[in-house]
Amino acid sequence: MDDLLVLYAVDSAVAEGLDTGPGWARRWTARWKTAQADVFCPVQELASFPAVASVPVRGFTWRAGQRHRPGLRFLLATGRMHGFESLAERNLLLALDFAADVVEVLSQPFKLRFTTAVGSEAHTPDFLVLLPDTAVLIDVRPGHLVKDKDLMKFAATEWAARAVGWRYLVVSGWRRQVLTGLDALSARRRPMSDRLGLQEELLELTRERPCRFGEMTEATSLPAVARAHAVHLLWHRRLAMDLAQPLDDAAWIYPAGRA
Known part of the structure; x- marks a missing residue:
């Protein structure tokens, strides 16, 4: 907090x-x-x-x-x-x-x-x-x-x-940008079904190094749907970002718990 x-x-x-x-x-x-x-x-x-x-x-x-x-x-x-x-x-x-x-x-x-x-x-x-x-x-x-x-x-x-x-x-x-970022993330806070395994794809893409949000989602098998799952993972802190920066395609996404 x-x-x-x-x-x-x-x-x-x-x-x-x-x-x-x-x-x-x-x-x-x-x-x-x-x-x-x-x-x-x-x-x-x-x-x-x-x-x-x-x-x-x-x-x-x-x-x-x-x-x-x-x-x-x-x-x-x-x-x-x-x-x-x-x-x-x-x-x-x-x-x-x-x-x-x-x-x-x-x-x-x-x-x-x-x-x-x-x-x-x-x-x-x-x-x-x-x-x-x-x-x-x-x-x-x-x-x-x-x-x-x-x-x-x-x-x-x-x-x-x-x-x-x-x-x-x-x-x-x-703090700067935080409220806007939390409001955006909260749109996908509720439980989501992941029958296509996109969440595991997203976690694997960031496991070794951070990725830009846009590049990360485009690298998945279904980018349009992966965007929603990426936001869901960010809200539940399975992925991480700097909330002091805007959430857009240029935002850096990190593995949770790693700088």
């Missing part, structure tokens, strides 16, 4: 305004929502809560005239729909679907209640991404929309994540 996204650097100096004295991880709380009731737990127990049993702590609403664009997006990695509250969040879900080892993605997972030097505040992270051995908390905020009041919330969420060994990211944008 570090190679795909532009991350907002949370100023460590802001955290000096947080109440992080002895016992802070017991005083700060997270409110989860389940189908039966709301459940509160101290921040120090975040990692032990059965997150997959929760539902979004804040509902997704649609109304005429609203300035943000909520909706649902299907993720191949989880096999289900996931809510988002803006187009920026929808784009992040696309990147998460492309990233390897995603076990689950939870939208609006919990409301964090934390204390500062002047009182109590609350913040709801945008996503909790569960990985095989850990998790990542993510907020999505385009850089030009970050306000001063957000900085304390970001700092508090980072402290909460670190307390249980999670990582915290504030996504403020995309």
Whole structure:
């Protein structure tokens, strides 16, 4: 994800305004929502809560005239729909679907209640991404929309994540060409039947050395169909490319895992 996204650097100096004295991880709380009731737990127990049993702590609403664009997006990695509250969040879900080892993605997972030097505040992270051995908390905020009041919330969420060994990211944008490339690759992300064995032809063509996309597909037994299978292999990371460059016939295609 570090190679795909532009991350907002949370100023460590802001955290000096947080109440992080002895016992802070017991005083700060997270409110989860389940189908039966709301459940509160101290921040120090975040990692032990059965997150997959929760539902979004804040509902997704649609109304005429609203300035943000909520909706649902299907993720191949989880096999289900996931809510988002803006187009920026929808784009992040696309990147998460492309990233390897995603076990689950939870939208609006919990409301964090934390204390500062002047009182109590609350913040709801945008996503909790569960990985095989850990998790990542993510907020999505385009850089030009970050306000001063957000900085304390970001700092508090980072402290909460670190307390249980999670990582915290504030996504403020995309690296050059990445979003366009992922959007193109996602067109062939679903399972494909390969009765003609074109995928093995493509893998064999790049096994010894990288090839240009156009030259690689033209060298197969059925170039027109091979193009679709090449994109499918790129999405599933069985072939590799530099997402900072446009995906066209001149793009270099590499064996997965090799520079």
